[in-house]
Amino acid sequence: MKVAVVPALNEEKRIEEVLKGLRKYVDKIIVVDDGSRDKTSEVSSKYALVLRHVVNLGKGAALRTGCKKALEFKPKYIFFIDGDGQHDPREVPKFVKKLEEGYELVQGVRSYGKMPFLKRIGNLMINFLFKALFGLNVRDTQCGFKAFRAEVYPKIRWSSNDYFVETEILAKAGMSGLKYAEVPIKTIYKERYKGITALDGLKICTKILALRLFG
C-alpha cells in the first residue's frame, strides 16, 4: 500500500490539482491542514482523509501527524508531497521505482535552473554545510518531495516542527546508514514569497550545527 502525506497551509486554490493528480498513483492520501484560515480542509476532503491542526504548528508537526495516521494503514511506502502544487504528482512512479530497487529513502532533487536566485543561494549554503558536517552527498536538502519505506520511520522520526524537518530526516537517515537515493524532479514555483525565508535558512544552518554537535 502506498500512502501520501500532504501538509498544507492556506492552499485552497492549489491543493485540488495536487490531490487529483496524486490519487492516480497512491492508494491513500492524508492531507494535514496545518491551521489554514481558508477552505483547504473542505476542498481536500473530496479527495483525501483530512486531519486538521486547530492552530498552525509548522510543516514538521504536520508531517508527523500525517505519518502517525499513515502508519495505521500499514503501508509499504510513505510519500511526502507539498500541497502548494510545487511538485508534480506524475513523478511519484520515479520514487516507487527507486524504492522497489531496494532504496529505503528517496529524495527529490529540484533543478536549480528555475529556482529563484535567493532560494538557490540559500539552498547551496545549506547543502554545503550539510555535506561538511554529515559527509552525505545530498544535492537538495530542502526538497519536500520524498518517499521512504514505512519500516524505516522509527529511524528517521523527527522532532522538528518547522522547515528543519527536511534536513533532520536526511541527517537521521545518514546517521542510521539508510540506503539513500535521489531522483531529479521538476519544480513549479507558483508564489515567490512562500516557503522558506532567508531567516528560516539561517535557523536551519544553526540547527544543522546543533544536530551535529548534540545529536
Next chain:
Amino acid sequence: MIWIQLMGIVFGVFLVYESWVFRVKGEIKKYDFLLWVLVGSALVLINVFPSSLNSILESMGFLRAFDFFTLVGFFLVLSMLLYLNRVVRRCEDKIGKIVEEIALRRKK
C-alpha cells in the same frame, strides 16, 4: 536621600502593589505573591537603610553597593531567561501534543 534610592523605593512599592493586584485578580499563586512581596520589601528596606548592607558587601569584596546590585540583577535576569525559555518550550510541546491529538481524533 539620593535619586537612585528614591527610584528604588518607588519601584519596590510598585512591585508590592502590583503583586497584590495580581493576587486579588487570582493571576498569580500565593507562593509567587509572597516571593514578589519579599523582593519588593527588600528593595524598599535596602534603599531606606543602604548602610545595612555594608558589612555583607565588605565581606564579599564589593566596593560599592551599586556593583553588587548590578551583578545580582544580571544573574537574576539570566536565570529568569533560562526559566522562561524552559516554560515556553514546555508549553510549545504541550500545545503540539494537544493539537496532534485533536487532529488524529477528529478527522474530516
